Amino acid sequence: MISLMKKTVILAAAAAMVLAGCAKVDTVPTSTPANQKDLAMDFGVYVAQTKAGSAGEMNDAKLKATGFGVIAFEQAGGYDKSIKPNFMYNQEVAYNTTASKWEYHPIKYWPNQLTDNGATDGSGALSADAHKVSFFAYAPYCEPGASETAGITAISPASTAGDPTVTYAVSDDLDKNVDLVWGTSNGATWNNVAGGTNTCAEGLPYIDLQKPAINTKVNFKFYHALAQLNLTAQMSYNIIGAGGTAQDGVKITIAQVELLVPGMYDKGVLNLNNTEAKKPLWDFDDATDTDLDLVVNGTKLHENVLDAGAGKVATQPAGVIATEGPVLATNKYFTLLPREVSTDVTVKVTYYVTTDDDHLDDGYSRVENIISKTINFPNGFKAGTKNNIKMILGLSEVALSGEVVDWETGTNLENYWPKNVE
Numbered sequence: 001m002i003s004l005m006k007k008t009v010i011l012a013a014a015a016a017m018v019l020a021g022c023a024k025v026d027t028v029p030t031s032t033p034a035n036q037k038d039l040a041m042d043f044g045v046y047v048a049q050t051k052a053g054s055a056g057e058m059n060d061a062k063l064k065a066t067g068f069g070v071i072a073f074e075q076a077g078g079y080d081k082s083i084k085p086n087f088m089y090n091q092e093v094a095y096n097t098t099a100s101k102w103e104y105h106p107i108k109y110w111p112n113q114l115t116d117n118g119a120t121d122g123s124g125a126l127s128a129d130a131h132k133v134s135f136f137a138y139a140p141y142c143e144p145g146a147s148e149t150a151g152i153t154a155i156s157p158a159s160t161a162g163d164p165t166v167t168y169a170v171s172d173d174l175d176k177n178v179d180l181v182w183g184t185s186n187g188a189t190w191n192n193v194a195g196g197t198n199t200c201a202e203g204l205p206y207i208d209l210q211k212p213a214i215n216t217k218v219n220f221k222f223y224h225a226l227a228q229l230n231l232t233a234q235m236s237y238n239i240i241g242a243g244g245t246a247q248d249g250v251k252i253t254i255a256q257v258e259l260l261v262p263g264m265y266d267k268g269v270l271n272l273n274n275t276e277a278k279k280p281l282w283d284f285d286d287a288t289d290t291d292l293d294l295v296v297n298g299t300k301l302h303e304n305v306l307d308a309g310a311g312k313v314a315t316q317p318a319g320v321i322a323t324e325g326p327v328l329a330t331n332k333y334f335t336l337l338p339r340e341v342s343t344d345v346t347v348k349v350t351y352y353v354t355t356d357d358d359h360l361d362d363g364y365s366r367v368e369n370i371i372s373k374t375i376n377f378p379n380g381f382k383a384g385t386k387n388n389i390k391m392i393l394g395l396s397e398v399a400l401s402g403e404v405v406d407w408e409t410g411t412n413l414e415n416y417w418p419k420n421v422e
Contacts, residue, residue, distance in 0.1 A: 066140030076129035110211035136272035137183030150176040183220035203277030227381035231327035249356035253307035338383035348372040
C-alpha cells in the first residue's frame with residue numbers, strides 16, 4: 001500500500017530583513033537597537049500546519065530546532081548570476097526561545113539605491129541604478145565539512161558566482177537521512193518604496209526585491225526536495241486481509257528488514273534557483289545509477305517491534321499487532337533523490353513468532369520466518385511525496401484434529417476346543 005502526502009513549510013520575513021531558524025542562539029544578539037528597527041532586515045516566521053505529522057519531518061518545531069540558511073545577492077539592475085554571494089552567505093537564522101523570536105547576525109539593511117522613491121514632491125534621494133536583493137534559502141541549516149559523505153554534504157562556496165546549490169548524498173544510515181527543503185516565494189505582492197510592487201510567483205525564488213515599506217514581511221514557502229520512504233507493519237490473524245485476533249501467549253517480532261530499490265541516484269546537486277514553480281531543480285550529472293540496498297536492524301527498528309532474541313513472550317516487546325504500526329525507529333525514515341519512473345522495490349523481512357508452551361523444555365517455541373516480496377511504485381518517487389510500504393504479515397493457527405479409523409474386518413475362524421463327538 002502506497003501513501004502519498006505532500007507538505008509545505010511557510011516562513012515569513014519582515015521589511016527589516018527577517019530570516020527564520022533555530023540553532024546556536026547564543027551567537028545571535030537578542031535585540032535590535034531602537035533606532036535601527038525600521039530599517040534593518042528583521043525576519044519573522046510562520047510555519048503552516050500540515051497533515052504530515054512525523055516528528056522527524058520539517059515542521060514548525062523541527063525548524064526551530066535546526067534553523068535554516070540564506071544566501072543573498074545585492075546587485076544593480078537585478079540578479080544575473082554573474083556575481084558571487086555579496087549580501088549573505090549561508091546565513092544562519094536561529095530561534096531565540098527566551099525572546100520567542102527569530103534572529104540572525106550580523107543585521108543587514110535594505111539598499112537605498114533607487115531610481116524612483118515614489119515621492120511626488122521631489123523629496124528623497126535617488127540613484128543612477130536601482131539596487132535589488134535576491135534571496136535563496138534551504139533547511140535544515142548546516143555547515144558541512146569536507147569529510148561529509150551522506151546527507152547534506154556541501155553548500156556552494158562563497159567564492160563561486162551564480163546560483164547557490166546544496167549537494168545531497170543518499171545514505172542507508174537512517175541517522176544521516178535529512179528532510180531537505182528549499183525556500184520560495186508564497187506569491188504575495190507588496191509595495192516597495194520606489195512606488196512599485198515586489199512580486200514573485202509562488203513556488204519560485206525571491207528575485208530582485210527592492211526596499212519594501214516599513215514592517216512588510218517576505219514570506220518564504222519551503223517545499224520538500226526529496227521523496228520519503230517509510231515502513232509500517234500489521235498482522236493478519238486467521239483472516240483474509242489485515243486484522244483479526246491473536247491468542248494470548250503469542251508475539252510477532254521483527255529482526256531485520258532489507259529494501260532493494262534499483263536504478264536510483266546516489267547523489268545530486270539542488271539548485272536553489274528553481275525554474276519550474278514548486279519543483280526542485282536537481283542536477284544529476286555527477287550521480288551514479290545505483291541499486292540502493294537499505295538494511296534496517298537493531299535499534300534502527302522501532303522499539304515496539306524489535307525482536308529481543310530467544311526467550312518467552314514476556315521478554316518480547318508488544319510486537320506486530322492487528323493495528324498498523326511503525327517499523328522504523330521513532331523519527332526515522334529513508335529519503336530518496338526523486339526519480340519519476342516505474343520502480344520495483346523488493347522487501348525482505350526476517351521475523352519471529354514466539355509462543356509460550358509449558359510442555360516444551362524451554363517453555364516456548366520460536367519460529368523464524370524469512371520472506372520477501374516485490375512491490376511496484378508505478379510513478380517512482382516524486383519530490384515532496386511521502387511513500388509507505390505496509391507489510392501485512394499473515395499468520396494462521398496450526399489446526400489439529402483427529403479421528404479414529406474403524407476396525408477392518410479380519411479373519412474369523414471356527415475351532416472347537418475340545419471337539420464334541422456322538
